[in-house]
Amino acid sequence: NAGVTQTPKFQVLKTGQSMTLQCAQDMNHNSMYWYRQDPGMGLRLIYYSASEGTTDKGEVPNGYNVSRLNKREFSLRLESAAPSQTSVYFCASSEALRWGGGAKNIQYFGAGTRLSVL
């Protein structure tokens, strides 16, 4: 009963380093999302994937890239990390795309990755 699994749980990077955050879901969901959560800001959407093979920018995509590897996996890459990217990153999935799907767009979240960029 894993749901959405994110790795790693914690990461410390130096400015300029790169890394990939991994996300996998076992609910056969079509849509997947990457958010960042900063204090007092709520969740902000970075990128999303409506279905396997498609990705789109969200509210704050600059400095990030994504890959929808298959239906289960959606990764987030920081090519050159900056201190402004220090945040908690959440991956989520839903049966249907976020809007207009009613109960089908209820999102299921992973436990998060806490990233610090020094």
Add this chain to the structure above:
Amino acid sequence: SQQGEEDPQALSIQEGENATMNCSYKTSINNLQWYRQNSGRGLVHLILIRSNEREKHSGRLRVTLDTSKKSSSLLITASRAADTASYFCATDGNDMRFGAGTRLTVKP
């Protein structure tokens, strides 16, 4: 920019009391969802209310929606210490946005 805005930002009550949180939004919606986030964890879906519904219940949760005022409220009755968490509304219209949340503390 955030679509849903929760109010208050923080709320502290005694166990057994009711907790009410409000959410305001700006544009038309298809439905509105409420999520809970325990400290250090991901968000968990609580309840969804459609734009043509005015009230919905789930256990100790009661959600209302007033589309004319573009607002929703979440009521938790007979609160417990385990209800301590942050609560977020998420609106679903042309886009789906989460608010900054209400931090609820329930004191034993």
